[in-house]
Amino acid sequence: MVSPTAQMMATESAAARTPALQRVRFTPEMFHRLGELGLLDDETRYELIEGDIYPMTPEGAEHAALGTVLAYRLMERRSQDWHVRVEKPLRLGESEVIPDLAIVPGRPSDYLERHPETALLIIEIAHSSLPRDRLLKLPLYARAGVPEYWIVNLSERRVEVYRAPAGDSYQEQQVYAAGATLAPLFAPDWVLAVYDLLHCA
Template sequence: MVALAHKKFTIEQYQRMAEVGILTECDRVELIEGAIVEMSPLGSKHIGCVNRLAELFFMALSDVALVQVQSSVRVSDRSQPQPDLAILQRRSDFYSGKLPEPEDIFALVEVADTTINYDRTVKAPLYARADIREVWIVDLNTPAIEIYRNPSPDGYTSVQTVRPGESLAFQAFPDRPFAVGEILADAP
């Protein structure tokens, strides 16, 4: 039996692949723990929820945070995921000089229908190890929103689930709540 070695890439190598055309804008991929991972296709419910969240977050937070939609963040030397939304500290260059890093991130939001297990078992632990303060996973199937807080190397120590009829707020902005039902308006 032959053991196959898998090449682990750094962010610099990953970005260089894009610069020279090995990876293009048409490739829906992200770098997770050194592996180039193909992202799931986006369905209409997923797109609608991301659009709704982008508008809600922009309207409520634009004076205190930058809302980034489906763009990369750098969480380690070997991980450059593309969360559905990132709530970031404002910067005058709008992150054109470098990708947002953990210290720039108030919260990340993943919208999940077909990717719920991946978001829970791969992305949330990755974000916890990177010390991302807060992650929301919007589960379009249940429907519910899982709130992950208090990161540690072993994962988040606080996980809460909220459902339609309840509200939630980012811990960085507790005075700006969102109705769960408004976020999950089109979920089954």
């Protein structure tokens, strides 16, 4: 009969011989190479968040309709200093994400050879994606120094506004209901009705 001590020593010896599992952290270059090789499903869009590849949450009808309306509204105001990108990649450090809407510096022609590496404002429209937008994307955007992040929260009919990035979060967090107005930091004279951010009317 094998003693408990001998069993424990045998288990520890086997564990010592087993190589430690290593986590593969993908870089944007590896991420793109996987796509070029056809190893990612062509029917699915993916995001690279700090080394991990995530399939994007399927977009519901209201999400899609509101995203289109918001894009039109944001594009009504034109500037030579910034422009609106709709569901286009951002390269944030070693991550490559596809926010619903991002206002980035410069003109579209500035990004013919690379994706933008920052944004003045990122807007995510959230319903089923709310946990990811809060738990995964918010810390990423804060660490990347994105100065302002809005979550258009369709479940609770409000807009969550995050400002002043610091470490893994934002120092300023406010919630705006449908009757309020809101202005982005980069254009404080541009007053938007929160109701219009929540509805397609």
